[in-house]
Amino acid sequence: MADKKGTKIIITKRGMNGKGGSKRGAPNESFVRQAMLALVIFIILTSVYSALSENKNKAPQLSLSELSQNVSAGLVTSISVKGEDLLIKYKDGTEKVSKKEEGTALTTSFANYQVSKEALNGVAVSIDNDRGLGFWVLSLAPIILPILFVVFFLWFISRQVKGAGMQAFTFGQSKARMIHPDDKVSRITFKDVAGAKEAKEELSEIVDFLKNPKKFLDIGARIPKGILLMGAPGTGKTLLARAVAGEAGVAFFSISGSEFVEMFVGVGASRVRDLFDMAKKSAPAIIFVDEIDAVGRVRGGGMGGGNDEREQTLNQILVEMDGFEPNEKVIVMAATNRPDVLDPALLRPGRFDRRVTLDLPDRADREEILKIHSRTKPFAEDVVLALIAERTPGFSGADLYSLMNEAAILAARENRTQVAQYDLIRSIEKVMLGPERRSHILSKKEKELTAYHEAGHALIASVLPYADPVHKISIISRGRAAGYVLKLPLEDRKLQSKKEFLDDITVALGGYVVEKSLYGDVTTGPSNDLQVASALARDMVTKYGMSEKLGPITFENQPGRPMFGQNFEHHEYSEEVGAKIDAEVNKIIDDSLKRAQKVINDYRETLNDIATRLIEVETIEQKEFEEILIRNKIKPKRKLDLEHQK
Numbered sequence: 001m002a003d004k005k006g007t008k009i010i011i012t013k014r015g016m017n018g019k020g021g022s023k024r025g026a027p028n029e030s031f032v033r034q035a036m037l038a039l040v041i042f043i044i045l046t047s048v049y050s051a052l053s054e055n056k057n058k059a060p061q062l063s064l065s066e067l068s069q070n071v072s073a074g075l076v077t078s079i080s081v082k083g084e085d086l087l088i089k090y091k092d093g094t095e096k097v098s099k100k101e102e103g104t105a106l107t108t109s110f111a112n113y114q115v116s117k118e119a120l121n122g123v124a125v126s127i128d129n130d131r132g133l134g135f136w137v138l139s140l141a142p143i144i145l146p147i148l149f150v151v152f153f154l155w156f157i158s159r160q161v162k163g164a165g166m167q168a169f170t171f172g173q174s175k176a177r178m179i180h181p182d183d184k185v186s187r188i189t190f191k192d193v194a195g196a197k198e199a200k201e202e203l204s205e206i207v208d209f210l211k212n213p214k215k216f217l218d219i220g221a222r223i224p225k226g227i228l229l230m231g232a233p234g235t236g237k238t239l240l241a242r243a244v245a246g247e248a249g250v251a252f253f254s255i256s257g258s259e260f261v262e263m264f265v266g267v268g269a270s271r272v273r274d275l276f277d278m279a280k281k282s283a284p285a286i287i288f289v290d291e292i293d294a295v296g297r298v299r300g301g302g303m304g305g306g307n308d309e310r311e312q313t314l315n316q317i318l319v320e321m322d323g324f325e326p327n328e329k330v331i332v333m334a335a336t337n338r339p340d341v342l343d344p345a346l347l348r349p350g351r352f353d354r355r356v357t358l359d360l361p362d363r364a365d366r367e368e369i370l371k372i373h374s375r376t377k378p379f380a381e382d383v384v385l386a387l388i389a390e391r392t393p394g395f396s397g398a399d400l401y402s403l404m405n406e407a408a409i410l411a412a413r414e415n416r417t418q419v420a421q422y423d424l425i426r427s428i429e430k431v432m433l434g435p436e437r438r439s440h441i442l443s444k445k446e447k448e449l450t451a452y453h454e455a456g457h458a459l460i461a462s463v464l465p466y467a468d469p470v471h472k473i474s475i476i477s478r479g480r481a482a483g484y485v486l487k488l489p490l491e492d493r494k495l496q497s498k499k500e501f502l503d504d505i506t507v508a509l510g511g512y513v514v515e516k517s518l519y520g521d522v523t524t525g526p527s528n529d530l531q532v533a534s535a536l537a538r539d540m541v542t543k544y545g546m547s548e549k550l551g552p553i554t555f556e557n558q559p560g561r562p563m564f565g566q567n568f569e570h571h572e573y574s575e576e577v578g579a580k581i582d583a584e585v586n587k588i589i590d591d592s593l594k595r596a597q598k599v600i601n602d603y604r605e606t607l608n609d610i611a612t613r614l615i616e617v618e619t620i621e622q623k624e625f626e627e628i629l630i631r632n633k634i635k636p637k638r639k640l641d642l643e644h645q646k
Contacts, residue, residue, distance in 0.1 A: 062088065062098040068113035071123055078124040081106060178282075179245065179252040189246045193239055194372050195365030195397070199356045203227070203244050206331060210248035210284045213329055224354040225321055228292075228347070229335040231358030234398030237335035240358070241288045244333070251285040253278065257294030260313045268295065268313030276320045276330070284329035292334040296342045314343060321351045360396055362492045363389050369397050373404040380420040388424050391471065393492055395431075403427045429472075429486070434479030442475070442482070447615060449515065450475045450483045453525055455610035456514030457485040460507050460599045462629055462636070467503040469637040473610070474619040482525065490637065498546045501536055506592040506599075508533040513596040514607070537588040538581075547584045555581055606632040 062070075067088060070076050080087040086098040086106075101109050110120055179186045190200050209216055209223040216223055229237040238254075245252035253275060260268035279285040295313045321332060334352060336342065346352050361369060367389040374385070392400065406427035411419045430436075442450060454473050461467040468487040475483040487507070512526040545552035555573050573581075600607060609628055614620055620628075626636040 062096050064098060064100065064109060065113060067098050068110055068115050071110065072115050072119045074119060074122060076123050078126065079106070081125065081127045177254050178278075179242070179254070181245070181249045181251055187246045188239065188242045190243050192246075192372065193236060193243045194368035195361040196236060196240060196358055199229075199240060199358055200243075202354070202356050203240065204247075206244055207247045210250050210286075210329060210331070213284075223331070225350065226332045226334065226346075226352035226354070228339065228342075228352040228355045229333065229358060230339045230355055231337060232360060232396060233337050234396030235358040235360060236397045237358060238288070238290055239397070240356075241286065241333045241335065245286045245288075248284070248286075250329075251279070251282040252288065253282075253285060254288045254290065257289055257291045257296065260295050261310055268310070269316035272313060272316040272320060279330045285331075287330065287332045289332065289334040291336060292346075293336045293338045293341050296334075296336075296346050298341060298343050299345075314346075318345055318351065360394060361400075363393070366392055366395060366400060369400045370404065373401050377404065377408050378418045380418040382421045383419065383424065384421060387421070388428070391425070391428055391488060393489060399431055403431050406430050429478060433481055433484065437477035437479075440477040440482075442477075446482075447475065448611070449519065449523065450525070451611040451614040452514050452518060452607070453511035454483045454485050455607050455614060456510035456596075456600060457507055457529075458610060458625065459603055459607050460510040460596055461485070461487055461503075462634055463599050463603065464503040464506060464595075466497070466499045467507050469622075470625055471622045472619065473614060473625060475614055476618050481528075498540065498544075501540055501544075501546065502588070502592065505533045505536050505588065506595045508536070509589070509592050509596045510600070513593060513600055517597065517600060533589060533592070534585070537585045537592075540588065541581050541584045547581075549584055550577075550580060603632070603634070606634065 067076075067086070070088075070090070075090050075092075076088055077091050078089045080089075081100070084099050084102055086100055088096045088098060090096070100106050106125065107120070181187075193200065206223065206227065213223075229240060231237055241254075242252060255275065260271050275287065279287050295310050295317070297310070297314075299311050299314065332352075339347075339355070347355075367385055370385045370388060388403075392403065395403070403424070404427075407419050407423040410423045410426060410430075411417075454475060458470045458473050461470050468489045470485055471488050472486040473484075474486075478484065508529045509526075511529055512522065515522050515526065540546040541550065542555040545554060555577070606628070609632060610620070610625070613624075613628065629636050
C-alpha cells in the first residue's frame with residue numbers, strides 16, 4: 001500500500017474489518033440554570049428586606065395623650081427622640097413608639113397635656129441627631145437597593161446571552177489572531193524551519209522588503225503583494241509564514257479561510273475589510289490566510305445566483321489586494337494544498353503572483369527536522385537520527401513531529417527517563433499504521449494463512465530486481481491491518497519507471513497468489529492489495545502513457561465544470577477506447593500474476609522458511625530476514641546493486 005506521496009513507503013498488508021461510532025453531547029443548559037439562580041436570589045433578598053421592615057415596626061404605637069398619662073403615672077423610664085419619632089421604654093421592660101407634634105418641643109406638648117414637672121423629671125429624655133449620613137443611607141436604602149439589584153440582574157443576564165443575540169453586533173469584526181513582533185515566546189525564525197531551502201530563499205526577499213522597503217521603492221521595484229504557499233498537508237506552510245514574520249520582526253495576522261464564511265450574507269466581506277484595516281494600522285504586517293481554497297474557489301458555480309456569501313467574500317479579498325499602495329508594507333500570504341481549484345483572478349499578477357511550492361523533505365532535510373523536534377527530549381546513547389531519517393521516506397514535517405512525540409510517549413509509558421532508538425523505530429510504524437492490537441488474537445489457521453500471505457509479499461520483493469528491499473515483516477495487527485510488510489527504497493527518488501511499477505504490482509499480488517496456490521481458496525485479506533495493484537495498473541495506462549498498445553497518450557478523467565453545486569467527471573475518449581484501456585489494465589494484472597506465481601513456484605522452500613519463522617516470532621527484522629535469504633542463496637539488495645542498475 002502506498003501510504004505517502006512522493007517517495008514511497010510501501011506497506012503490503014492483510015486487511016480486516018473494523019467498526020466505529022460517534023456520540024453527540026447533550027445541549028448546554030447553563031444559561032437556564034443561571035437565570036433561575038438569579039431569580040431565586042432576587043426572591044430571597046426581597047423576603048429578607050420585607051422581614052426587616054416588619055420587624056422595624058413591631059413595637060406598639062401610642063398616641064401622645066396615652067404617653068402623657070403613662071408619664072404622669074410614673075410608668076415610663078426613658079424617652080428617645082429621633083426627629084418626630086419617640087421610642088418609649090417602660091419600667092416593666094417593654095418598648096413602645098409614638099410621634100410628637102411637628103415643630104413643637106416635647107416638653108411643650110407634655111405641658112399642654114398637664115404633665116407635672118416632678119413626673120417629667122423622673123423620665124430620662126434623650127435626643128438623637130439623625131440628620132447625618134447614616135440617616136440618609138437608611139432613608140434611601142429602600143429605594144436604592146431594589147434599583148441596584150435590577151441593574152445587577154440585567155447585567156448578569158446580558159453576560160449570559162452575549163454569545164447569542166447580543167453578539168450579532170460583532171459579526172462583522174475579524175477573528176484573526178495576532179502575533180506581536182515583541183512576543184518572544186511565539187516568535188519563529190528560519191532557524192526553526194528545517195529543509196525547504198528553495199522556499200526560504202524565495203521568501204528572504206519578502207523579509208528584506210519588510211526590513212528595508214526603501215531600497216526596493218527607490219529603484220522602482222514593487223514587492224509581490226501576495227505569496228501563495230502550495231504543498232502537501234504537513235509540509236510546513238503555516239510554519240514558514242510565521243518564520244517570515246519572525247525574521248522581519250513584523251505583526252502577523254493569521255486566520256483560516258473558513259472563518260470568513262457565515263450564514264449571514266455580507267459578514268465575510270465585512271470581516272475581510274476589518275482584517276485589512278487592522279493590518280494597515282499595524283503596518284508593516286503580514287496577513288496569513290490558511291486553507292484559502294475554502295473561499296477562493298472558482299466562481300460561477302451556479303449556487304446563489306452568483307451572489308452567495310462565499311463569492312462576496314472572495315470579491316472583497318480581490319478588491320482589498322488590488323487596492324494596496326506601494327508604501328503600505330502589508331503582504332498577504334496564503335496556504336493551500338489544492339491550487340488547482342483557486343479562482344484565476346486570485347492568481348493573476350498583482351495579487352498572488354508569487355507561488356512557492358513546498359515538497360516533502362528528502363533524507364537530509366528529514367534528519368534536520370528530527371533534530372529540531374528533539375531539542376527538548378532526552379535521548380539515550382544508542383539514538384541515531386540518521387537511521388530514522390532513512391526509514392521515513394515520504395514523511396512530512398508534521399509526520400516527523402508526531403513520530404518524535406509518540407516515541408517520547410512510549411518511553412514515558414514504560415517509566416523511562418530517556419528516549420531510546422527502539423522507541424523511535426516503533427513510533428514509525430505507529431504513525432503509519434496505528435498502535436499494535438495484541439488483543440486481536442488470530443486462530444492457528446488464520447495465523448498460518450497470514451504468515452504465508454506476508455511471506456509471499458516479502459519473497460517476491462526480494463527476488464524481483466526493481467522492487468524495494470524489505471525492512472520488516474510482521475503478523476501483529478496494527479490499525480486495520482492483520483499483518484504487513486514494510487518496504488523502503490534504497491534512496492529518495494522523485495521519478496518511478498515502468499519496470500518499478502510492474503514489480504510493485506507483482507509484489508502487491510504476492511499474497512493473493514500464495515493464498516490461491518497453497519490453500520486453493522482466497523480470503524478477504526488481499527482486498528487492499530488488489531486495490532493498490534489495480535490503481536497502479538490503471539494509472540500506468542491512463543496517466544503515465546506506459547501502454548505499448550495505446551501509446552504515449554493520457555486518458556485521465558478531466559473534472560467537469562461545476563453546475564448547480566455539483567462536480568462531475570467526463571471522459572474525453574470513446575467507449576471503444578475505454579474498452580482498450582480496460583483490456584490493457586487486465587493484461588498488466590494477468591502478466592503480474594504469472595510473474596508472481598513463477599517466483600512462488602521457484603522459491604517454495606524459501607517461502608516455507610520465512611512463513612515458519614514468522615509464525616514462531618511474529619516479527620522479522622531486516623537483518624534476520626536477510627540471513628534467511630542468504631541461507632536460501634538469494635542475494636539481499638544493497639545500494640551497490642542500485643548503482644549497478646543505473
